[in-house]
Amino acid sequence: MYDVVLTRLAPDAHSAADSFARTERDGLTDSDLRILLGSFCAIAAVENAVAAPEIQVKTGRQTFMIRTGQKKLMLYDAVHRELPAFVVGVDEAMAELDGSAPAGRDASVHQHAADARTQAAARLPPVRPGAVASKPRLVAMGAAACALLGLLIFWRMEQRPAGLPAGFQAIQPAESAGLQAALVGVYLTGNQPGQHGIVFISTGDVKLFELMALAPPRIVYASGRLGRVGTKLVLATDQPGGAIEITNRNALIYGGAVYRRIP
Numbered sequence: 001m002y003d004v005v006l007t008r009l010a011p012d013a014h015s016a017a018d019s020f021a022r023t024e025r026d027g028l029t030d031s032d033l034r035i036l037l038g039s040f041c042a043i044a045a046v047e048n049a050v051a052a053p054e055i056q057v058k059t060g061r062q063t064f065m066i067r068t069g070q071k072k073l074m075l076y077d078a079v080h081r082e083l084p085a086f087v088v089g090v091d092e093a094m095a096e097l098d099g100s101a102p103a104g105r106d107a108s109v110h111q112h113a114a115d116a117r118t119q120a121a122a123r124l125p126p127v128r129p130g131a132v133a134s135k136p137r138l139v140a141m142g143a144a145a146c147a148l149l150g151l152l153i154f155w156r157m158e159q160r161p162a163g164l165p166a167g168f169q170a171i172q173p174a175e176s177a178g179l180q181a182a183l184v185g186v187y188l189t190g191n192q193p194g195q196h197g198i199v200f201i202s203t204g205d206v207k208l209f210e211l212m213a214l215a216p217p218r219i220v221y222a223s224g225r226l227g228r229v230g231t232k233l234v235l236a237t238d239q240p241g242g243a244i245e246i247t248n249r250n251a252l253i254y255g256g257a258v259y260r261r262i263p
Helices: 030-041 047-050 088-099 099-104 107-123 134-148 174-182
Strands: 002-007 023-028 054-058 063-069 072-077 086-087 154-155 168-170 185-188 196-200 205-210 221-229 232-237 244-248 251-254 256-260
Touching: 002 030, 023 030, 030 063, 030 072, 030 088, 047 185, 047 196, 047 205, 063 088, 086 088, 107 256, 174 221, 174 232, 196 256, 244 256
Parallel strands: 154 221
Antiparallel strands: 002 023, 002 054, 054 063, 063 072, 072 086, 154 205, 168 221, 185 196, 185 256, 196 205, 221 232, 232 244, 244 251, 251 256
């Protein structure tokens, strides 16, 4: 049996939104949880990126925090969130949750991991007298956390940004509304941890995020406006990355990186 908490999710996990209340569902069976996780995987990409829903599952041995993306599940240790996630399908997730996967893993895999850790440790430079061995790792983790906290940005497109690129010409409201509707969706630079994404939302909002970020982001509000620079269609912003170039409805360029629409 599993005790489950759903955050920013409907009770059946078929949809996600900031307005959904936190829901607790205790005593779920394997079959119940499998259905719930299957629904979670199928959530629309825009809903998932905007609401950032989560499912917490307590198994009796361990508590997992689960997110979804690209129709996969990302299982985190709820206590040690700094550890990497298992990115798996529903069947593999259930095996992790019910304990059969850890128990059934081949002993050679564990030995290989131990050998790799031993080799990595042997390559580390010696610790200077008086230094704390774990300090470099703590400094690196702190720097990574600070970087992650600044990566999620929201802004409203209705307001005029503080600065506009040279040659910027605003487009007519009627055309702007049609373009915003056509651009609604999620765009990614890639599907690996650390890649970045842009979400165009039907209300006219835009959201920048880092795929599978492990730390809660610091939210920053900014503004943007649709227009053209020469023949290029752009969303002018007051952010350091500058304007988002809209090459077509399936591709954007921001900060020198190409973002492609996902299904």
